[in-house]
Amino acid sequence: MLKVLPRKEYRKVGAPLTALLIALGFAAAPATAQAIGPQAAACDRNTSSVLVHVEGIRARTGTLRVQLYEANPRTFLEKRQYVERVELAVPRSGPLNVCVAVPKPGNYALYVRHDANGSGKSDRSDGGGFSGNPHLSLGDLVFKRKPALTQTQFSVGNATREIRVTLNYVQGLSFKPLGA
Template sequence: MAVRITGFRSRAGQVRVRLFGGSPSTYFDKRQALVRIERPVPNTGTVTICIVAPKPGIYAVDVRHDENGNGKTDRSDGGGASGNPRISLMDMLFSRKPKPGAVQFTVRTGQTVVPVTVMYLSGGSFRPAAAD
């Protein structure tokens, strides 16, 4: 599958993509990631991270832009998930995950393209930055 990531606020730092499968209760639990890929954000161009799914099935991905490259999750980081669910500040404060139906996608034989828009904390909500 190809995770096509847009909406970067800057081209600094690292981008991390994780793939989750199986029970939706395991989605976004770092210990349950089937695949984790971390790369420097390229200076220009479309950011596409290719992942080999273990088998056809239902999956979810999440993306984190570690803009300052410190390897820690902090307020300057951007994030997103497959299906581009809306995430509120309250969702983050109370560690509420998006509903499975909002983030799941099906991988079949052949290539699956999964678009993800990175969102950043701005005021009291998460929203995309200006266009890449």
């Protein structure tokens, strides 16, 4: 029969029991979201990688592209200067947790693009976002102004780093997250 301990008794037993379970290898692994994409194994192995939680998608259509850049102002968002690129069809359901393998620990920045109609060309139906979720205006898009690297960069060590990116879409004369 299982005996429920009073709270003060649990505190006395809790720490030593936890230490014993860790020593015996029974510690729970950190909870990580299920990774998708062609590089999902890197996140599953908890190696140098980024698990990008893409939020605020307008429609479950088209393709999703995640590009990883070194935190270098000369190469950030420049054509073909990304370190890694993952492109996949948007799944019909479930969370969008895209894994991107990182070649080595360091400082990086991410750009996520939702090509809603899968045309491969930028148009008003597409959405996008960056690590750090900086505010962008429609003018920034029109004049191709980059967000500050200091707002988008993050560091990755020898384990999976989780990052949230909220997508923005053109809404009237604004470029913002849905519902904002």
